[in-house]
Amino acid sequence: MxxxxxxxxxxxxxxxxxxxxxxxxxxxxxxxxxxxxxxxxxxxxxxxxxxxxxxxxxxxxxxxxxxxxxxxxxxxxxxxxxxxxxxxxxxxxxxxxxxxxxxxxxxxxxxxxxxxxxxxxGEAMPIDIGKVNNKYFINIAGAGALTDLTYEVPSKLKTIMGQLAYYIKGIEKLPFIRPSHVRIETDEMVIDEEIMLFLIANSNSVGGLERLAPSASLYDGKFDCLILKKTSFPEFLRIATHVIKGDHIKDPDVIYFQTKKLKASASSNVYINLDGELGGELPIEFTALPKHLKVIMPKK
Missing domain, CATH: 3.40.50.10330 (Probable inorganic polyphosphate/atp-NAD kinase; domain 1)
Structure with missing residues (x-):
C-alpha cells in the first residue's frame, strides 16, 4: 500500500x-x-x-x-x-x-x-488572533502617528538597512507627532481623551521590543492594550527609555489593561495599523478569537 x-x-x-x-x-x-x-x-x-x-x-x-x-x-x-x-x-x-x-x-x-x-x-499549537471588521491580525494592532512608521518606510530601505530603517524614520518624525482625540470603550471601562498612540497586543514583541506588552499571552483569549496619553516631547523620551525594562506600564501617562473586545472611535481621521499593514480607519471594533489558528512552535 x-x-x-x-x-x-x-x-x-x-x-x-x-x-x-x-x-x-x-x-x-x-x-x-x-x-x-x-x-x-x-x-x-x-x-x-x-x-x-x-x-x-x-x-x-x-x-x-x-x-x-x-x-x-x-x-x-x-x-x-x-x-x-x-x-x-x-x-x-x-x-x-x-x-x-x-x-x-x-x-x-x-x-x-x-x-x-x-x-x-515542531508542534502545532492553537493560538489566539484578533479580528477587526473583516480583517485579522496575529500580533499587533495600533493607531496614532507612531504606528504609521511601518508602512511609511520604503521597502527598498527596509531591504538594505533592516530594522534600523524604522528607527531612522521614527527619529525623523518625533518632533512632529501630534495627539488624537480617541474614545475607547470596553466592558470594563471608557477612555475618552487625547492620546499619542494606542496598541492592542496579542504577543509581547512589538517593533522588536520584547517588553512593550510584558503580560501578553497568545493563549489567554485577551488583548493587552497600551495607551500613551498626550505628552510633551521630553516626557515621551522619558517613557521610551523605560520601555527597555518594561517599567513604562507603571508610568502615569500610560494606561495598560486587558480585554476581550473593544471599540475605538476618533474625532478626526485616525488610521489603524494591523501587523504593520494599513488596516482601515476608526471607528472600529476589535475582537479576540481564542485558539483560532494552529501555528507550529518550537517544542517545549
Whole structure:
C-alpha cells in the first residue's frame, strides 16, 4: 500500500529581508520533500497575493501552509486562512525586517535552515488572533502617528538597512507627532481623551521590543492594550527609555489593561495599523478569537 505524502504550500516574499530566502529556495524545497512533504511554492508579486495564495491552498486541501517573509507576508497569509472552517497548521520562516511574531514565539531568526527544521519537528499549537471588521491580525494592532512608521518606510530601505530603517524614520518624525482625540470603550471601562498612540497586543514583541506588552499571552483569549496619553516631547523620551525594562506600564501617562473586545472611535481621521499593514480607519471594533489558528512552535 502506497503512503500518501503530505502536501505543503510555501508562500514567500522574494524581496523580504535581504533577499536571502530566494537564493536558498532550491535547498528549502529539497529539505521539505525529504521530510515527507510534497512541496509547491508561490512567490508574491504585489499586495494581497499572499492572502489569495493562502486561501487557495486551504481550498485545495493542503496539509501545511508555510509563510516565508516578514510580518506583512504573515499578516496576509493569516487573512487568507482565518475565515475558513478547516485551517491547516501554519509554519513560519522569518525572513523579513522585524519578524515580531516569530520573535515572540521563539522561532530561529536569520537562520532559514533552522526555521525549516523547526517546522518539521515542531508542534502545532492553537493560538489566539484578533479580528477587526473583516480583517485579522496575529500580533499587533495600533493607531496614532507612531504606528504609521511601518508602512511609511520604503521597502527598498527596509531591504538594505533592516530594522534600523524604522528607527531612522521614527527619529525623523518625533518632533512632529501630534495627539488624537480617541474614545475607547470596553466592558470594563471608557477612555475618552487625547492620546499619542494606542496598541492592542496579542504577543509581547512589538517593533522588536520584547517588553512593550510584558503580560501578553497568545493563549489567554485577551488583548493587552497600551495607551500613551498626550505628552510633551521630553516626557515621551522619558517613557521610551523605560520601555527597555518594561517599567513604562507603571508610568502615569500610560494606561495598560486587558480585554476581550473593544471599540475605538476618533474625532478626526485616525488610521489603524494591523501587523504593520494599513488596516482601515476608526471607528472600529476589535475582537479576540481564542485558539483560532494552529501555528507550529518550537517544542517545549
Amino acid at each position: 502506497m503512503i500518501r505524502m503530505k502536501r505543503a504550500r510555501l508562500i514567500y516574499n522574494p524581496t523580504s529581508g535581504k533577499e536571502e530566502f530566494q537564493r536558498k529556495l532550491p535547498e528549502i524545497l529539497d529539505y521539505f520533500e525529504r521530510a515527507g512533504y510534497e512541496t509547491s511554492c508561490h512567490a508574491t508579486k504585489k499586495a494581497g497575493d499572499a492572502t489569495k495564495a493562502a486561501e487557495s491552498a486551504v481550498n485545495h486541501g493542503f496539509d501545511l501552509i508555510i509563510a516565508a517573509g516578514g510580518d506583512g507576508t504573515l499578516y496576509e497569509v493569516v487573512n487568507g486562512m482565518a475565515e475558513k472552517p478547516h485551517r491547516p497548521p501554519l509554519g513560519i520562516i522569518p525572513s523579513g525586517t522585524t519578524n515580531d511574531f516569530a520573535r515572540a514565539i521563539g522561532l530561529p531568526l536569520r537562520n532559514i535552515k533552522k526555521s525549516c527544521e523547526m517546522i518539521v519537528r
